[in-house]
Amino acid sequence: xxxxxxxxxxxxxxxxxxxxxxxxxxxxxxxxxxxxxxxxxxxxxxxxxxxxxxxxxxxxxxxxxxxxxxxxxxxxxxxxxxxxxxxxxxxxxxxxxxxxxxxxxxxxxxxxxxxxxxxxxxxxxxxxxxxxxxxxxxxxxxxxxxxxxxxxxxxxxxxxxxxxxxxxxxx
Numbered sequence: 666x667x668x669x670x671x672x673x674x675x676x677x678x679x680x681x682x683x684x685x686x687x688x689x690x691x692x693x694x695x696x697x698x699x700x701x702x703x704x705x706x707x708x709x710x711x712x713x714x715x716x717x718x719x720x721x722x723x724x725x726x727x728x729x730x731x732x733x734x735x736x737x738x739x740x741x742x743x744x745x746x747x748x749x750x751x752x753x754x755x756x757x758x759x760x761x762x763x764x765x766x767x768x769x770x771x772x773x774x775x776x777x778x779x780x781x782x783x784x785x786x787x788x789x790x791x792x793x794x795x796x797x798x799x800x801x802x803x804x805x806x807x808x809x810x811x812x813x814x815x816x817x818x819x820x821x822x823x824x825x826x827x828x829x830x831x832x833x834x835x836x
Contacts, residue, residue: 702732706740722756735764739772750803765803 701719704710708724713731720732728745735749741756752764754773762775765782769775769790778795780802786792 748803763802
């Protein structure tokens, strides 16, 4: 497919049409737990982001974020609730946080409540809200909600619709 093209349009169509089927079947079944999705600094997203792996945010997100591990960069901004197993914040967050492990780096600015199992706050981090320790903040199997709004699938497949996504298999 990436080699020299022989100019045959039928071969090109066949190669392109078979690609979505391969991606469609791999969603939710063999998700690589080490895979990282990223929202770059020049990108703004409005909507719900749902994923099973790692998510690095360097841009702007307006909406809910659900992922196993979320890292918010120094120049990033999230306006919405976050649900994660592990969350590291270096930028700005305005919303409610539900995460087992939360770390606020020295550059973090958080406006909202944090429900956590463990919380670490570095010197100079800004936090305005309530902090509540709970043993059962996030149950890993229910990390990704069974019913979700149309949003962005951070596994890299699809257009945000939930077709073909098997949500019962979390890592």
